[in-house]
Amino acid sequence: MGRDPLIGLVGKPSSGKSTMLNSLTDATAKTGAFPFTTIDPNKATGYLQIDCACARFGLQKHCKPNYGSCRDGKRFVPVMLLDVAGLVPGAHEGRGLGNKFLDDLRHADALIHVVDVSGSTDAEGKATEGYDALQDVEWLRGEILRWIEGNLKEKWGSIKRRHVSTKSTSVATLQNQFSGYGSTTAVVQRCLDRIKLTEPLENWSDQTVHRMVSSFVDEKFPTVLALNKIDHPDSDRCIYRISRKYDPEKIVLTSAISEVFIRKLVKQRFVHYEEGGDDVITKAEDPEDKYHLKEITDERLQMRIDTLRDMLFYRWGSTGVIRALQAAANALHLIPVFSVRNIHNFKNSDTDDAVFKDCTLVKRGTPVESVVRRIMGDIPVAFIEGLGGIRVAMSDTVEEGRNDILCFKLGR
Ligand SMILES: Nc1nc2c(ncn2[C@@H]2O[C@H](COP(=O)(O)OP(=O)(O)OP(=O)(O)O)[C@@H](O)[C@H]2O)c(=O)[nH]1
Ligand SMILES: [Mg+2]
Structure with missing residues (x-):
C-alpha cells in the first residue's frame, strides 16, 4: 500500500452504500430507494480516529496535522472511501451492471460490505418484506471470488505453459496475474501460506x-460487515441471524441515514454531537448554553429526535458508521506512524511550533525500510532515529507504540 488506504463500500443495490459514504465524508452522493442509483463510483475522503502521539507527551495544544485534524489527542487521519454500484447475484457473469464495477474495486485494500438488515429489500435491491439478509453475506463474497477466478481461468492454460517454460515460482506467476488487483508478492505469499499450498x-x-x-480474496480484500438500517423496526431478526454465524470482530451495526440526519442537524445548529457519540444534545439539555444551539420549535423535528433516541441510541449506542471504518482499518492491521524532522521536540521546523505534523497509516509489522520508502520515495536516507534519538535498524518492524515515531536523516 503506497498511498492512503482505499476502502471499498460494496453490497447489493439499495443497501445504503452511498448513504454510508455521505455519512463518513463530505460527499453528497446521490441516494435513492430504487436499485442502481449509483452507476459511476464515488470517491471521497473519510477520517479514521486514532490516538495521536501528541497525547503521550502532553503536547495536544501544539498538534497541527498537515492532513486531517487532531482534537485533544484524538486524531482524524484521512482514508479514501469508494462507493460503487450495487452487486446482484450473477454480477460476475455480467448481470446487473456486471463486471464493470467489479473492476472499480480492483484497488481497494479492504471492503465494507453494507448489508441491509431491515428485510425490506430483496437480493436485487427491490422493495419487499421479511427478506433474510443472511443470504446476501454469502452470495456477495461468492461473486467477488468468481469474478477473480473467472479472470484467471480464462487464461489458465497459457499461464501454466508460461510458468513451466520460464521455470517461475508459483508466487511470481500468480503475482503477474494479481498485480492488476494492486497485489504484492507478500500478499500472494501469504495467500499460499494461509492454505499451506506447496504443490x-x-x-x-x-x-x-x-x-x-x-x-x-481473504488476503487482498479483508471484509467487514456493516449491518445497516438498524433503526428499522424489523431489523432484529437479521441482526441476530448474521451475528450468530459470523466473527463479531468483523460485524458492526450501523444506521448510515441517522448519521447523515444528525450531521445535518449539527450544521443547522439544532444539536451538538461528537462523531461516533452515544447521543445528541439539544438546547433543552444545554441550560448553560455551552454549545450555542437553536431552540427546536418544530414538533415534528422534536419527534424525529425522540425516535432517533428510542430506535438507535438507547438500543444500539451509536450510529456505528465510525466503528465500521475502524473495523476495516483493524482488518487491515493499520497503525499510525509519525514522521518528524526533530526526534527530540517532534517538530518539522524551528520556526513552527506545531508537532507531529505528518502521520501515515501502515500495516502493523511493516519493516522500517518499507516505511521509509513509502514516505520518502527515492530521497536517500542515511539513517533513522527513534525516540530519544536512538538509531533504528532498517530491518526492524513498526508495531503499536514501537518505532511509530521516526526521524529520517537525509544523506547517502
Ligand atoms: N432506514 C434506513 N434507511 C437507509 C439507511 N441507509 C440508507 N437508507 C435508505 O436506503 C435507500 C438506498 O440508499 P442508497 O445509499 O442510495 O443505497 P446504495 O446501496 O448506494 O444503492 P445503489 O446505488 O442503488 O446500489 C435510500 O432510500 C436510503 O435513504 C439506514 O441506515 N436506515
Ligand atoms: Mg449508491
Whole structure:
C-alpha cells in the first residue's frame, strides 16, 4: 500500500452504500430507494480516529496535522472511501451492471460490505418484506471470488505453459496475474501460506485453484460487515441471524441515514454531537448554553429526535458508521506512524511550533525500510532515529507504540 488506504463500500443495490459514504465524508452522493442509483463510483475522503502521539507527551495544544485534524489527542487521519454500484447475484457473469464495477474495486485494500438488515429489500435491491439478509453475506463474497477466478481461468492454460517454460515460482506467476488487483508478492505469499499450498502450480486441480483464489480474496480484500438500517423496526431478526454465524470482530451495526440526519442537524445548529457519540444534545439539555444551539420549535423535528433516541441510541449506542471504518482499518492491521524532522521536540521546523505534523497509516509489522520508502520515495536516507534519538535498524518492524515515531536523516 503506497498511498492512503482505499476502502471499498460494496453490497447489493439499495443497501445504503452511498448513504454510508455521505455519512463518513463530505460527499453528497446521490441516494435513492430504487436499485442502481449509483452507476459511476464515488470517491471521497473519510477520517479514521486514532490516538495521536501528541497525547503521550502532553503536547495536544501544539498538534497541527498537515492532513486531517487532531482534537485533544484524538486524531482524524484521512482514508479514501469508494462507493460503487450495487452487486446482484450473477454480477460476475455480467448481470446487473456486471463486471464493470467489479473492476472499480480492483484497488481497494479492504471492503465494507453494507448489508441491509431491515428485510425490506430483496437480493436485487427491490422493495419487499421479511427478506433474510443472511443470504446476501454469502452470495456477495461468492461473486467477488468468481469474478477473480473467472479472470484467471480464462487464461489458465497459457499461464501454466508460461510458468513451466520460464521455470517461475508459483508466487511470481500468480503475482503477474494479481498485480492488476494492486497485489504484492507478500500478499500472494501469504495467500499460499494461509492454505499451506506447496504443490507445483502446473498440477493444480480446479478445486485447488478455487481454494487459492478464496485465500487470495481473504488476503487482498479483508471484509467487514456493516449491518445497516438498524433503526428499522424489523431489523432484529437479521441482526441476530448474521451475528450468530459470523466473527463479531468483523460485524458492526450501523444506521448510515441517522448519521447523515444528525450531521445535518449539527450544521443547522439544532444539536451538538461528537462523531461516533452515544447521543445528541439539544438546547433543552444545554441550560448553560455551552454549545450555542437553536431552540427546536418544530414538533415534528422534536419527534424525529425522540425516535432517533428510542430506535438507535438507547438500543444500539451509536450510529456505528465510525466503528465500521475502524473495523476495516483493524482488518487491515493499520497503525499510525509519525514522521518528524526533530526526534527530540517532534517538530518539522524551528520556526513552527506545531508537532507531529505528518502521520501515515501502515500495516502493523511493516519493516522500517518499507516505511521509509513509502514516505520518502527515492530521497536517500542515511539513517533513522527513534525516540530519544536512538538509531533504528532498517530491518526492524513498526508495531503499536514501537518505532511509530521516526526521524529520517537525509544523506547517502
Ligand atoms: N432506514 C434506513 N434507511 C437507509 C439507511 N441507509 C440508507 N437508507 C435508505 O436506503 C435507500 C438506498 O440508499 P442508497 O445509499 O442510495 O443505497 P446504495 O446501496 O448506494 O444503492 P445503489 O446505488 O442503488 O446500489 C435510500 O432510500 C436510503 O435513504 C439506514 O441506515 N436506515
Ligand atoms: Mg449508491
